[in-house]
Amino acid sequence: MPRYYFDVRDMEGTFVDEMGLDLPDMDAAIREARKALADMVRDALRELNHDAVSIAIRDGADGPVVVSVSLTTVTPDQLNSRQATD
């Protein structure tokens, strides 16, 4: 089974995975990353300034597959000024 490495980036920085996880294929790795993001986002978004979490999945072969989640807060003012410029 190939080994996949899950590097996590959030407002606190980047965590490089040195251990990795053996999984059948990249699809399985993406599912694992989504599960991990679900947990991490739950905690991260409770912190006021943490608006994004992403996981870069490395498999040693091609470029990393990046799965990311971001939160945007749009206030009515911002919405109005956006509509004005559309």
Add this chain to the structure above:
Amino acid sequence: MTLVDLDIEGLLEPFFSKVGLRDDLSGHERRALVEAADELVWYEPGSDLVVEGERPRRSMLVARGYSARYRDLAGGDRQMLALHVTGDFVDLHSFLLKEMDHSVGALTRCLVVEFPHERLVSVTERFPHLTRLLWLMTLLDSAINREWLVGLGRKSAAQRTAHLICETYTRLHAIGLARDHQFSFPITQSAMADAVGISTVHINRVLQELRQSHLIVWDGGDLTIRNWGELAATADFDDRYLHLVKEHR
């Protein structure tokens, strides 16, 4: 007293310490429990002591090693329901519930002392105070479950992980099996993830953070808590739920 009795009494010391923290056990009561014990069995790491759906005829006390109650879900995820340390009964409740609604697995090599249910029935008929203490043991398990529930519902993964570390150290320290904020904890990160209810990718991250903040040192063997005050504060850990108080029960 036979040689086997001596062996069993020695193996039950952690349990007697656990009970002794909460109430006094008489010599007769100790003797009754030693006599109720039957087989000694070793379990390899990863093996099951008892399986969901089983109707065991004996209850097991883990005299050495770490074990865990768990449920496996259809998708392959595992949720750990409780972590058991040396001296814990792991399925005392099966004595009354009859059918297991979860499994118990060995996380490390475990030495189990078996207590046939018919002998436990005899103990309950002859030793009411000891019976209440066995009941108390199941209540202590429930108290830990409640604390885990609060964490799973409202705490972050980092807080839950910190809490589990504080809790395990406190449980071992209370019975004299750990001191100086250090304890042997040879369980996998995967098992830690199952205990805290997160993925292995996440536990990897959480543990790295705890290490980088100089709160713990752990390479998979001995775990050292470098800053108890800060770890306990992070975890919002208060040992009251462990009921480490001696009272007439």
